[in-house]
Amino acid sequence: MKRQNYLKWDDYFMGVADLSSKRSKDDTSQVGACIVNERNHIVGIGYNGFPIGCSDDELPWEREGEFLDTKYAYVVHAEANAILNSSTDLLDSRIYVTLFPCNECAKLIIQSGIKEVVYLEDKYPDLDMTKASKKLFDMAKIQYRPLKNYKVKINHEETK
Numbered sequence: 539m540k541r542q543n544y545l546k547w548d549d550y551f552m553g554v555a556d557l558s559s560k561r562s563k564d565d566t567s568q569v570g571a572c573i574v575n576e577r578n579h580i581v582g583i584g585y586n587g588f589p590i591g592c593s594d595d596e597l598p599w600e601r602e603g604e605f606l607d608t609k610y611a612y613v614v615h616a617e618a619n620a621i622l623n624s625s626t627d628l629l630d631s632r633i634y635v636t637l638f639p640c641n642e643c644a645k646l647i648i649q650s651g652i653k654e655v656v657y658l659e660d661k662y663p664d665l666d667m668t669k670a671s672k673k674l675f676d677m678a679k680i681q682y683r684p685l686k687n688y689k690v691k692i693n694h695e696e697t698k
């Protein structure tokens with residue numbers, strides 16, 4: 539008999555995004571992204587981190603203070619890393635992200651040809667960046683939907 543409780547595609551790919559987020563050194567928001575093509579092949583993975591060659595020991599992970607003393611000046615977003623790490627055309631692919639994309643990532647998502655965004659958490663719905671993302675997605679006819687009942691949850695900190 540066919541096993542009933544197998545991992546569904548959405549949970550599988552969000553699980554990969556979730557796992558990737560655990561690589562993040564950001565103490566506040568660990569974000570993971572996984573891009574999947576129409577054949578359900580993973581074509582890009584990323585998490586939020588500083589650019590290659592830019593040391594975590596020299597750059598700040600602070601949220602507040604002078605712009606140059608905060609992470610916002612330097613961090614590459616998970617979605618941007620996933621897009622940049624991909625080795626193929628992303629036309630008609632979908633992206634699984636643990637956090638709703640900001641407006642800068644929304645621009646990259648649209649321009650790369652991704653057609654659907656599946657997210658776990660919409661942590662900052664009232665911020666202008668999130669409103670701008672939704673406006674761009676709506677205009678560009680990019681579907682976005684929350685993944686409900688995600689149960690995989692990678693708890694690596696509890697298992698150490």
Ligand SMILES: O=c1[nH]c(=O)n([C@H]2C[C@H](O)[C@@H](COP(=O)(O)O)O2)cc1CO
Pocket residue numbers: 564566567568569585586587601609613614615616617637638639640643662
């Ligand atoms: O779309 C996104 N993708 C992404 O990777 N991030 C990252 C950048 C930062 O390292 C962190 C956000 O930090 P904070 O929640 O402290 O503002 O999440 C943030 C967003 C939007 O919030």
Ligand SMILES: [Zn+2]
Pocket residue numbers: 615616617639640641642643644
């Ligand atoms: Zn972003």
